[in-house]
Amino acid sequence: MKIFLILPAVALLLLSACGNSSEEPLVITQQAKTELSQTEKDSVISIGKEIAQHSFKILGGNLKKAMAEGGIDHAVNYCNANASHLMDSLGTHYSANIKRTSNKLRNPKNTSTTAEKMVINNYLNGTKKGPVVAILPRNS
Numbered sequence: 770m771k772i773f774l775i776l777p778a779v780a781l782l783l784l785s786a787c788g789n790s791s792e793e794p795l796v797i798t799q800q801a802k803t804e805l806s807q808t809e810k811d812s813v814i815s816i817g818k819e820i821a822q823h824s825f826k827i828l829g830g831n832l833k834k835a836m837a838e839g840g841i842d843h844a845v846n847y848c849n850a851n852a853s854h855l856m857d858s859l860g861t862h863y864s865a866n867i868k869r870t871s872n873k874l875r876n877p878k879n880t881s882t883t884a885e886k887m888v889i890n891n892y893l894n895g896t897k898k899g900p901v902v903a904i905l906p907r908n909s
Contacts, residue, residue, distance in 0.1 A: 803904060804904075805902060805904065810902045813902050814900045814902060816863070816865075817900060818900075819863075820859065820863050820865055820867065823859060823863075824855075824856065824859050824867060827855055827859065828848075828852060828855055828856075831847065831851065831855065832844050832847065832848060835847035835848075849876075852869070853878075856868075856869065870885055870889070871889070872886075872889050872890070872893060884903070884905055888901050
């Protein structure tokens, strides 16, 4: 089972037994569980916001530095070469799978799943704003 969390305009996060180094991870163990309690949702959203803020801070700071060193072209090349490694490193730190995706892809490796496309479309259409938490099948 995976817990799916999206923070619009910041990151798409697929969380599985999420946590950080200073807290116990949130683990949902019931195999047939289809709903999360409000406490579980609040915990996932809190952890997701922390991960998104930290990810944005790291990537944004590195992009600003790359722009100062060599302009936009250098920053784009830096991002292409390093963003996935930075996200992997943060994912390891938080015991989470961090994924970047968009409705306008530049990298086919970041293709959205069906569930992610639905959330992106709802966000773009104004149907749903704010974090979305859902339990997905293990292979989603």
